[in-house]
Amino acid sequence: MNWAACVPMAAGLAAAPLLTSVINRTKAFFAGRQGPPLLQPYYDLAKLLGKGAVYSRTTTWVFRAGPVVGLAGAVGVLALIPAAGLPALAAFPVDWIVFAYVLSLGRFFTVLAALDTGSAFEGMGASREVFFAALAEPALFLALAALAILSRNLSLSGILSGLQPGLWMEKGPALALVVGALFVVLLAENARIPVDDPNTHLELTMIHEGMVLDHCGVDLAFIQYSAGLKLWALSAIIVSLVLPVRAGSPALDSAAFLAGMAGLSVAVGTVESCMARLRLLRVPALLLGACALAALALVLVLR
Amino acid sequence: MHLILVSAGVILLGGLAALSVRSRRWASLLGAGSAAAGSLIGLVPALRAALGAPPESFGFGWPLPGAALSLELDPLAGFFLAVTLALSAVTAVYGVRYLQSTPGERSLGPAWFCFNLLVASMMLVLLAGNGILFLLGWETMALASFFLVAFESEKASTRDAGWVYLVATHLGGAFLLALFVLFARAAGSFEFEAWMGTTLGASTGSFFILAVIGFGTKAGFMPLHVWLPEAHPAAPSHVSALMSGVMIKTGIYGLLRMSSLLGPPPAWWGGLLIGIGLSSGVLGVLFALAQHDLKRLLAYHSVENIGIIALGLGLGLLGMSSGSCTLAALGFGGGLLHVLNHALFKGLLFLGAGSVLHGTGTRRIDDLGGLLKRMPWTGGAFLVGSAAISGLPPLNGFISELLIFCAAIFCVLHPSSPGIVTAGIAAVAGLALIGGLAAACFAKAFGVVFLGEPRTEAARGAHEAGPAMLIPMGALAASCFLIGALPVTVVRALGPLLNQVSGFPLPDIDRVLAEAAGIMAGVGSVIGIVLAAAAAAAGLRAWLQAGRSRETAETWDCGYARPTARMQYTASSFAQPLISLFSPLLRTRERLHGREGFFPKTADWSTETRDASREMLFEPLFNGARQVLGRMRGFQHGQMQIYVLYVVVTLLLLLAVSLRAAP
Structure with a gap:
């Protein structure tokens, strides 16, 4: 057993909630507030894990399965993500397709759990979630396919740890397009502005938060934690692309990686502070734009 | 091969026995029992062949010109046969209870006879090593499934669905007939063995197109799929399962068999199948999203999945050509x-x-x-x-x-x-x-x-x-x-x-x-x-929640105290964002009633998505054909003397032509 392969996953499991808190601190900075402490997400999780449960009379076992499958999917996704030059726990050719489909599995059950409550708000959230996910899927696939061709490697670990800084000189435009497409996918998949507003408390405008209105206690903790894991997984891909630092010492590589993760969260927070949520009808244009960026990257790579 | 013949015999005899008994119960037991037992018997050699047992063949002559009873069990036939028989056995068992619960005192013997005939004819199609035998099996399959689709024939919608299916399947059949006759003329025989390696030259491409249209109609390639969303909902559910699960795959089988007989594929065959696969896949799932009828939705998903299959086969053909x-x-x-x-x-x-x-x-x-x-x-x-x-x-x-x-x-x-x-x-x-x-x-x-x-x-x-x-x-x-x-x-x-x-x-x-x-x-x-x-998450939750309060309450509805079931999202509202994004392709009609005045009391909204290829391709085509052919109606008077006159005129014309042709 190669213990080094467990490090990226363990780091993700431990540190994922921190990203949310960096985003929140950034938003607080822009708003002129001090913001919650960095460890606030952990306090929230601990509080939620200690609570009892209220379940709706309408629900069935599907409702209870939703958070569990969602969390399991997020953990499975994390097992495929390399970090700081270290390979992931599981790495094999075309594992990025498995990555996308395991994400889908979690989403499918979250959506079903939302529909299980019979609430119009949750139905609305579920409908929008599948709408945007279906459009984000081609962008994700095309972007990852472009990366696979670029690095002549088929597994996520191979792609991301084989990346050299020199590649940016050589294939800069294509890489930049891929990063752009993946950033949009990250915003959409993690329900951030401009696709969805995690802070809104008007049910009609919520997507992800709308879907989980009826979850509480341990279930809600699972949902929030898996949202953190998903954010970590997609961020790690982007950071490994943007900062392919290979200083030679694991400590330096890891420091660069973690700094990159923090920087990306600041970027997400900045986007959230400077933009309003797009009108729902405009979001498809954004996602199709990401598809176009990824397709363009693919063409540039093949040229 | 002998086991296969035994299996087909059991299925057919069981069907006949079901036809001959009067009681609904016995008809079901005989029909389904023999279909299931026969399928299980045939599954053994089919699986063996699919997994690589040496090909077997069986044959003897037949007085029909060109025809021979030659059967061929190779891995390709074995694979499709195994899939067919497995699903036949399962759906037959399901059908017993399902058909008995149909209202009325209608005799079930004919339904089971047709079911067993359908299974047996699919076996014949998959095993046939002769063009005429294949077409016989193909037509039997079409007719048996037509009678099954029209099982609830007292409903007008069912009769309509059966009619659409019958027309579509014969249109496809006409292309196949042309293909087989042309191929047999080039090869000099109807035996598939003789077709193998026949050099066709420039006509290979047109033969492939004929096969794509003929077999694609059965398989449900877009835009030839029009019969699927009509026939699958109308048929009894175990028949829908059998038709959608395996009968449409005989089209895929036929296409594969034909392309293997046509020789090494050029790249455009693969490209054509990939194009068909993508359009069937994407449009199939979009039309499925717009449906309100559960079985119709599933029928459109068959179009989608046939698209995925065609995509795979197209990539495979590209691989062969490159x-x-x-x-x-x-x-x-x-x-x-x-x-x-x-x-x-x-x-x-x-x-x-x-x-x-x-x-x-x-x-x-x-x-x-x-x-x-x-x-x-x-x-x-x-x-x-x-x-x-x-x-x-x-x-x-x-x-x-x-x-x-x-x-x-x-x-x-x-x-x-x-x-x-x-x-x-x-x-x-x-x-x-x-x-x-x-x-x-x-x-x-x-x-x-x-x-x-x-x-x-x-x-x-x-x-x-x-x-x-x-x-x-x-x-x-x-x-x-x-x-x-x-x-x-x-x-x-x-x-x-x-x-x-x-x-x-x-x-x-x-x-x-x-x-x-x-x-x-x-x-x-x-x-x-x-x-x-x-497992870990479920265990953790159970452990954490043990001994804590666990209440049940109403679904959260933002403080509104009297939620009703009508407030839930419906199928139409759930799919609405995607439908409106793809509305140029789907052309969904929306109807909104009663939103008038300053204080509207009741309002209702509904959507309907009709099949685009039926409306834009087939209906104009058939209407045009009817108009053209309608003019010919003038020749038909029903008066014997005039018909005799036609015969005389034709004969005279032929005489004139042959006299001119003779030196």
Whole structure:
């Protein structure tokens, strides 16, 4: 057993909630507030894990399965993500397709759990979630396919740890397009502005938060934690692309990686502070734009 | 081969016996029992052949000119036969209880006779080694399934559906007839063996087009699919399962058989199938999203899945034409495995829809809701089928789609020609879109039908199906899991089949399959992590929640105190964002009534999506044909003397022509 392969996953499991808190601190900075402490997400999780449960009379076992499958999917996704030059726990050719489909599995059950409550708000959230996910899927696939061709490697670990800084000189435009497409996918998949507003408390405008209105206690903790894991997984891909630092010492590589993760969260927070949520009808244009960026990257790579 | 003949004999005799008895009960038991027993007998040699037993043949002459009773069991036929027989056995068992619950005192003998005849004729189609024998089987299959579609013939909609099916299937049949006659003329015989290696020269391409149209009509390629959304909902559910699960696959089989007889494929054949596959896949799932009838939705998903299969086969043909064994093995492997997978999960879903219809009396998605509490087993099975058809791991649909993805990525990574790269990119993006849309569609289908609160009294009073219907569904659900759990074994078993289809040597194919099996092992490890995490999370929650307060309450409704079931999202509202985005393709009609004045009291909104190719292609075509042919009606008076005059005039004309031609 190669213990080094467990490090990226363990780091993700431990540190994922921190990203949310960096985003929140950034938003607080822009708003002129001090913001919650960095460890606030952990306090929230601990509080939620200690609570009892209220379940709706309408629900069935599907409702209870939703958070569990969602969390399991997020953990499975994390097992495929390399970090700081270290390979992931599981790495094999075309594992990025498995990555996308395991994400889908979690989403499918979250959506079903939302529909299980019979609430119009949750139905609305579920409908929008599948709408945007279906459009984000081609962008994700095309972007990852472009990366696979670029690095002549088929597994996520191979792609991301084989990346050299020199590649940016050589294939800069294509890489930049891929990063752009993946950033949009990250915003959409993690329900951030401009696709969805995690802070809104008007049910009609919520997507992800709308879907989980009826979850509480341990279930809600699972949902929030898996949202953190998903954010970590997609961020790690982007950071490994943007900062392919290979200083030679694991400590330096890891420091660069973690700094990159923090920087990306600041970027997400900045986007959230400077933009309003797009009108729902405009979001498809954004996602199709990401598809176009990824397709363009693919063409540039093949040229 | 002898076991196959025994199996066909049992099925046919059982059908005849069912026809001859009077009691509904005995007809069902005889028909279904013989169909199931015969299928199980035939499954043994079929599986053996599919897994690489040496091909067997059987034949003797026949007084009909050109025809011979020659049967041929090779890996390709064996594979399709195994799929057909497995699903036939399961659907026959399900059908016993399902048909007995149909209202009225109608005799069931004819229905079972047709069912068994359908199974036997599909066997004949798959085994035939002679063109005339093949066409005989093909026509018998079409007629037997027509009578099954028209089973509830007292309903006007059913008669209409049967009529559409009959016309469509004969249109396709006409193309096949032309193809077979032309091919036989070129080869000098109707024997497939003689066709093999016949040099056709320039006409090869047109023969392939004829095969695509003829077989594509049966398989349901867009835009030839018009009969599927009519016939599948009208037929009894176990027949829909059989037709959608395996009968339409005889079109895929025919296409594969014909392309192997036509010789080495040029690249454009692959490109054509990829194009058909992508358009069928994307449009099939979009039209499915817009449907309100559960079985009609499933029928459109058959179009989508046939598209995925065609995509795989197209990539395989590209591999053959470019001499790449890897591409051929991955493409054909994914496509053929999807044939099996689709038979399993679509069979399961149609049986599930049948149980819903049986338990509530309606197929309208928007009239249902909350069925999971009333029909827990049916709901569970339907959920398994929904996840499988959406291509979600750890179920079987994911395995075959992953193989096709691999083929598409191989195209992009090894760009031997611009066409191959374009095909690869289109296939990756298209499959990703299809996957996302299919998940959306089945979230809608399962969510609106089985979750939430019942929307009508019919749904409130639903009852679970009996064990005779649940056990077949359970068997199909278990096999979806089994293939998903053993992908390495399944992928490795495809060797002999792919060797025959692609023509590449077996050791090369086994090398590709070993690589694919390595990927599948990786998939297995990720699925293992997911399952372990799920178990851990469920255990943690149970441990944490033990001894704490656990209440039940109303669903949160923002403080509104009297929520009703009518406030729930419906199938129409759930799909609305996607439908309106793709409205140029779907041309959904919306109707809004009663939103007038300053204080409108009641209002209702409904959508209807008619089939675009039926409205824009076939209806103008048929209306045009009717107008042209209507003019000919003037010749028909029903008066004998005038008909005699026609004969005399024709004879005189022929005489004149032959006199001129003679020296």
